[in-house]
Amino acid sequence: MFVLFEHDDGNALNVSYEMLGEARRLMDEFNGRYALDEKVIAVLLGQNVRELAYRAIDAGADAVIFADHEELRYPRVNLYTKVISAIVRDRSLVKQAAQSTSDEYVKPRYMLFGADSIGRHISSTVLAELESGLASDVNKLVIDDVTITHQYKTNGKPELYKHVLFMYRPDFSGFLWTQILCLDNKNPAIAREYSPQACSVIPGVFKPLQYDGDARKRVEEGYARIVEYKPEFNSDDLRYRIVRRQIIRDEIGLEDSKIVVAFGRGIKDDPEDNIRMIEGFAQLINAKVAISLPLSKQPFSVSSALKERYLIPARVVGSSGKKIAPKLYIAIGISGAMHHLVGMKESDTVIAINPDPDAPIKDESDIFIQGRLEYVLPILIESIKGMGSS
Numbered sequence: 001m002f003v004l005f006e007h008d009d010g011n012a013l014n015v016s017y018e019m020l021g022e023a024r025r026l027m028d029e030f031n032g033r034y035a036l037d038e039k040v041i042a043v044l045l046g047q048n049v050r051e052l053a054y055r056a057i058d059a060g061a062d063a064v065i066f067a068d069h070e071e072l073r074y075p076r077v078n079l080y081t082k083v084i085s086a087i088v089r090d091r092s093l094v095k096q097a098a099q100s101t102s103d104e105y106v107k108p109r110y111m112l113f114g115a116d117s118i119g120r121h122i123s124s125t126v127l128a129e130l131e132s133g134l135a136s137d138v139n140k141l142v143i144d145d146v147t148i149t150h151q152y153k154t155n156g157k158p159e160l161y162k163h164v165l166f167m168y169r170p171d172f173s174g175f176l177w178t179q180i181l182c183l184d185n186k187n188p189a190i191a192r193e194y195s196p197q198a199c200s201v202i203p204g205v206f207k208p209l210q211y212d213g214d215a216r217k218r219v220e221e222g223y224a225r226i227v228e229y230k231p232e233f234n235s236d237d238l239r240y241r242i243v244r245r246q247i248i249r250d251e252i253g254l255e256d257s258k259i260v261v262a263f264g265r266g267i268k269d270d271p272e273d274n275i276r277m278i279e280g281f282a283q284l285i286n287a288k289v290a291i292s293l294p295l296s297k298q299p300f301s302v303s304s305a306l307k308e309r310y311l312i313p314a315r316v317v318g319s320s321g322k323k324i325a326p327k328l329y330i331a332i333g334i335s336g337a338m339h340h341l342v343g344m345k346e347s348d349t350v351i352a353i354n355p356d357p358d359a360p361i362k363d364e365s366d367i368f369i370q371g372r373l374e375y376v377l378p379i380l381i382e383s384i385k386g387m388g389s390s
């Protein structure tokens with residue numbers, strides 16, 4: 001199982017540790033169940049990243065294959081795709097990392113990427129290059145055997161598939177899980193293998209391992225391996241260059257705000273008035289305003305002033321938006337889909353206003369106010385104003 005170890009100019013991203021923790025758990029179970037000795041290998045690209053290789057081993061990797069090059073300092077899709085694909089296809093390199101690699105090895109069995117802006121992009125181009133499938137935004141993984149009968153893939157006959165990675169993806173606001181399988185064609189007329197079975201993993205859902213911090217010792221004693229791949233680039237590879245890099249922060253400042261008031265599709269019955277009321281409430285408690293992802297698609301008809309101010313991607317909280325950890329997060333008319341929760345679950349205190357007692361946001365809330373925002377918010381606003389004058 002290969003895991004892309006993502007970092008930001010040398011600072012490892014949490015999702016890298018989370019994926020390695022999950023990969024370790026999955027492959028320990030896999031090796032026990034199938035009496036095999038298959039490894040977790042982290043793939044690490046960047047400049048001056050050798051030290052990070054030890055962090056990857058502490059986090060669960062048996063081995064790390066790294067490529068250190070000034071052109072790899074920041075992710076660039078064409079270079080990263082080329083290097084990652086070359087690494088995972090290079091049998092002798094993989095054998096150096098994992099001695100148990102079979103002589104028939106062609107491509108990995110499984111691959112994991114982070115479902116963030118880098119991993120989502122690179123996973124798609126790498127899997128296109130490796131000619132296999134990709135499940136995106138997964139939050140549960142299971143390896144199991146399964147018998148499938150399929151008109152085309154198995155020519156209508158039941159066929160046993162072994163070592164299948166069941167990739168679960170939350171859909172329909174997280175109320176349903178879609179199970180995605182990447183299966184070989186066992187029908188002789190269209191026979192074809194699909195490997196690796198690969199996915200991008202939502203940040204924040206898997207638990208990293210507790211670091212034991214003895215990676216150096218394990219490498220010295222040969223229990224873990226660090227292998228270097230030396231990439232070579234031609235002029236075509238380098239036709240895009242980074243000449244200047246600037247991180248542009250938006251002016252909303254959700255990340256820096258102690259209080260955030262977020263609203264979602266629950267405003268639907270009277271979008272204009274409800275957004276205005278939420279705006280007033282946020283001003284009263286000195287909060288910044290955030291939204292759920294669907295609101296950024298501007299699903300409701302509201303005045304252009306409100307649309308331009310609030311229904312914009314820069315205010316989205318979640319796996320496709322900001323990850324914030326304010327002291328107080330107030331979720332108004334938000335159901336609490338997994339994709340939203342990963343953006344706000346580090347908040348100190350969460351208050352939710354929602355008429356649905358079964359809304360998943362309830363489990364994430366310290367205070368759940370069951371009711372329509374149109375009733376609850378005016379009472380809150382009046383009480384807070386009353387507190388100010390008393």
Ligand SMILES: Cc1cc2nc3c(=O)[nH]c(=O)nc-3n(C[C@H](O)[C@H](O)[C@H](O)COP(=O)(O)OP(=O)(O)OC[C@H]3O[C@@H](n4cnc5c(N)ncnc54)[C@H](O)[C@@H]3O)c2cc1C
Pocket residue numbers: 137170171172173174263264265266267269291292293294295316317318319320321332333334335336337338339340343353354355356359371372373374
């Ligand atoms: C790949 C992918 C990435 C995604 N990334 C993100 C992301 O980053 N951020 C994100 O937010 N979503 C994201 N989503 C979408 C996510 O799965 C949910 O669909 C979305 O979060 C739901 O938004 P919502 O809670 O506003 O709407 P809904 O799920 O429709 O919930 C509306 C809630 O409002 C309540 N309500 C109804 N009437 C009222 C009322 N009068 N007063 C108060 N409450 C009321 C309802 O009970 C309900 O719980 C992503 C989805 C995918 C597939």
